[in-house]
Amino acid sequence: MLEEKGYIEETINPSIKLVEEINRLKKEKNAVILSHFYVEGELQDIADYVGDSLGLAQAAATTDAELIVFVGVHFMAETAKIINPNKKVILPDLKAGCSLAESAPADKFTEFKAKFPKHKVVTYINATAALKTMSDIVCTSANAKQIVDSFPKDEKLIFGPDKNLGNYINSITGREMILWDGACIVHEQYSVEKIANLIDEHPDAEFIAHPECEKPVLLLANHIGSTTSLLNYVQKSDAKKFIVATESGILHQMNKVCPDKIFIPAPSIDSTCGCNDCEFMKLNSLKKLYICLKHELPEVMLPADVIEKARIPIQRMLDLSK
Ligand code: 13P
Ligand code: SF4
Numbered sequence: 001m002l003e004e005k006g007y008i009e010e011t012i013n014p015s016i017k018l019v020e021e022i023n024r025l026k027k028e029k030n031a032v033i034l035s036h037f038y039v040e041g042e043l044q045d046i047a048d049y050v051g052d053s054l055g056l057a058q059a060a061a062t063t064d065a066e067l068i069v070f071v072g073v074h075f076m077a078e079t080a081k082i083i084n085p086n087k088k089v090i091l092p093d094l095k096a097g098c099s100l101a102e103s104a105p106a107d108k109f110t111e112f113k114a115k116f117p118k119h120k121v122v123t124y125i126n127a128t129a130a131l132k133t134m135s136d137i138v139c140t141s142a143n144a145k146q147i148v149d150s151f152p153k154d155e156k157l158i159f160g161p162d163k164n165l166g167n168y169i170n171s172i173t174g175r176e177m178i179l180w181d182g183a184c185i186v187h188e189q190y191s192v193e194k195i196a197n198l199i200d201e202h203p204d205a206e207f208i209a210h211p212e213c214e215k216p217v218l219l220l221a222n223h224i225g226s227t228t229s230l231l232n233y234v235q236k237s238d239a240k241k242f243i244v245a246t247e248s249g250i251l252h253q254m255n256k257v258c259p260d261k262i263f264i265p266a267p268s269i270d271s272t273c274g275c276n277d278c279e280f281m282k283l284n285s286l287k288k289l290y291i292c293l294k295h296e297l298p299e300v301m302l303p304a305d306v307i308e309k310a311r312i313p314i315q316r317m318l319d320l321s322k
Contacts, residue, residue, distance in 0.1 A: 002094075002297065002298055005095075006093045006094040006095030006096075006283070006298065007092060007093045007094065007095075007288050007291065007292065007298060008291050008292070008295055008297060008298070010291050012287060012290070012291070016290075018286045018287065018289075018290050019042075019046060019286070021290055021294075022046055022286070022289060022290050022293055023046070025290075025293045025294060026048075026069075026293065029066070029067050029293070029296070030065050030066045030067065031065055031066070031067035031068070031069050031293060032048045032049070032059075032063045032065035032067070032068055032069065033046060033047045033048050033049075033069045033071060033289075034047060034048065034049050034050075034051075034056050034059055034060060034063075034068065034069070034070050034071065034072070034080065035047035035049070035050045035071040035072065036050070036051070036052070036053070036056060036071070036072035036073070036076060036227075036249075036281065037050060037051065037052065037227045037228075037231070037247075037249050037250045037252075037253055038072075038227075038247040038248075038249035038250065038278050038281040039071050039072065039249055039281050039282070039284045040249065040252075040282070040284065040285070040286075041249070041252035042286055043071050043284055043285075043286065043289065044249070044252055044253065046286070046289070047071060050253070051227075051228060052140065052141070052142055052226045052227040052228040052229075053076060053079075053125050053126070053140040053141070053142070053226070054125075054140040054142040054143055054226065054228070054321060055142075055228055056070075056072065056076055056079075056080070057076075057079050057080070057083065057125070057140070057314070057317075057318065058318065058321070060079065060080035060083050060084060061083045061084075061318055063084075065087075066087060066088070067087065067088050067090065067296065068080050068081075068084060068087055068088070068089045068090070069090050069091075069092075069289070069292065069293055070089060070090070070091050070300070071091075071092060071284050071289060072091075072096070072281065072284070073096045073097060073098045073101075073278075073280045073281060074091060074094065074096055074097050074098065074101070074280075074300070075097075075098055075101045075125065075126055075127060075128065075129075076125075077089050077090075077091040077300045078128070078129045078300055078302065079125060079129075079314060080300075081300045081301075081302055081307070082129060082132070082302065082306075082307050082310045082311050082314055083311070083314060083315075083318075085304075085307045085311075088296060088299055089299065089300045090292050090293070090296055090297065090298060090299050090300065091292070091298060091300055092283075092284045092285070092288035092289045092291075092292040093283040093284060093288055093298075094298045094300075095280075095283055096280045096281065096283045096284060097280050098126050098184075098280055099182075099183070099184055099185040099186075099280075100124070100126040100127070100161050100162050100182050100183065100184050100212075101126055101127050101128050101131075101161070103161050103180075103181075103182030103183065104127055104128070104131055104160055104161035104180055104182050106128065106130035106131060106134075109131055109134060109160065109161075109180065110134065112158075112160075112180060113134055113158060116156070116158055116178055118156055119156040119157055119158045119178060120136040120137075120151060120155055120156070120157050120158070121134060121135045121136050121137075121157075121158045121160070122135070122136065122137055122138075122139055122144075122147060122148060122151075122157055122158070122159050122177070123135035123137070123138050123139070123159075123160060123161075123313065124138075124139060124140070124141075124144070124159070124160065124161060124162050124165055124166075125138050125139065125140045125314075125317075126161065126162065126184070127160070127161050129302055129306050129307075129310045130306065130310075131160070131161070132309075132310035132313055132314060133306055133309035133310045135313040136313055136316075137150075137313045137316045137317055137320075138313045138314050138316070138317045139317055140226060140317075141165060141210065141211050141212065141225070141226040141227075141229075142225070142226035142228060142229060142321075143317065143320070143321045144165060144169050144211070145169055145172060145173060146320065146321070147317060147320060148169050148173050148175060148177070149173060150320055156178075157175065157177040157178070158177065158178045158179075158180070159177040159178070159179050159180070160179065160180025160182060161180045161182030162180075162182055162183060162184065162212055163179045163180065163181050163182060163183060164183055164184075164187065164188070164211065164212050164213060164214055164215070164218075165211045165212055166179040166180075167179065167215055168211045168215070168218060168224065169211075171215075183212070183214075184212045185275075185278075185279075186212075186246075186247050186275060186276065186277070186278045187210055187212035187213045187214075187245070187246070188212075188213075188214060189268040189269055189270070189273075189275035189276070190209075190213055190214070190217050190245050190266050190267070190268055190269070191267055191268060191269045192214075192216040192217050192220065194266075194267035194268075194269075194271075195207065195217060195220060195243065195245065195266050195267060196220060198243055198264065198266070198267060199220065199243065202241055202243065202264070204239070204240065204241055205239065205241035205242055205243050205262075205264065206222040206223065206237060206239040206241070206242050206243070207220055207221050207222055207242070207243045207245070207266075208221060208222060208223045208224070208225075208230050208233060208234070208242055208243070208244055208245065209221040209223075209224050209244075209245035209246065209266070210224070210225070210226070210227065210230065210245060210246035210247075211224050211225070211226075212246075213245050213246075217245055217266075221245070223237075227246060227247075227250050230244065230246060230250060230254075231250065231253055231254060231257065234254050234257075234258055234261060234263070235257055235258060239261075240260070240261050240262060241261065241262040241263075241264070242254070242261065242262070242263050242264065243264045243265075243266050244263055244264065244265055244266060245266035247276060247277065247278045247281065248265055248276040248277055249277075249278075249281060251263050251265065
């Protein structure tokens with residue numbers, strides 16, 4: 001059942017106060033809750049740490065909790081497990097995947113890599129653990145430039161799985177990294193025409209975008225960065241209005257830290273589809289979090305050899321990002 005569904009199904013007494021129960025269980029089990037900015041606001045608010053992929057990996061690396069509850073997607077929980085092989089890492093729904101991670105199956109990536117035997121491999125953290133075992137270093141959107149710049153200028157590099165982030169890093173570093181052809185379903189949905197119209201309608205607004213967006217969208221942006229970078233930017237900027245091209249969950253934090261500013265989600269090609277939501281992140285819920293913490297299931301498990309190999313490029317990234 002757990003395998004099939006990705007989570008344990010259980011009828012919960014409606015009188016149970018989920019937030020209170022989660023906090024009680026968390027203390028009792030010496031657990032830490034790490035949430036990404038893209039999950040529902042109530043799941044961000046209950047977290048001990050909420051952040052971007054880099055911040056979450058760093059939080060996982062420094063926690064002294066015995067149990068790590070990852071409210072995000074599978075590759076993030078996997079990273080936490082790789083950093084903490086002796087701790088239990090649980091995820092409310094094992095089916096919370098990622099289109100980028102899925103775009104690069106290990107067998108296909110092995111073939112791709114074999115075509116460029118002299119190239120070093122820089123892997124975006126939105127990838128499976130198997131891909132990380134084949135990588136020289138991992139990066140996130142927050143540190144991708146810094147990680148790529150850490151290689152000598154003449155070092156040949158492969159970058160995967162996100163071609164949009166790879167293209168962007170090529171453009172700001174002057175490199176010609178070979179790119180794997182993967183993309184995020186959420187960030188590829190933005191309509192450059194609709195965004196341009198919205199910018200015209202709101203000349204007082206700044207347009208900010210995540211580097212997983214396509215190049216024509218990024219060319220319009222006043223600021224490009226990871227979710228944390230976007231959040232910092234709206235706090236520092238004098239502008240009172242922002243058009244935001246990344247998953248809608250970040251608006252919860254933006255509204256929290258800047259209640260007097262206005263945040264407009266960037267429009268997608270199909271405005272009726274709710275494409276600004278990551279369907280994987282949104283598989284998390286308060287109810288699933290409660291059940292997961294109660295049973296300490298589903299657990300993220302990885303073979304010992306995968307943990308050992310994948311840990312090296314992740315640790316390199318963490319060492320460079322202190
Ligand atoms: P950040 O690391 O910027 O939070 O991005 C994670 C992600 O999945 C973007 O789609
Ligand atoms: Fe993956 Fe895109 Fe969802 Fe981020 S928003 S977790 S890249 S599918």
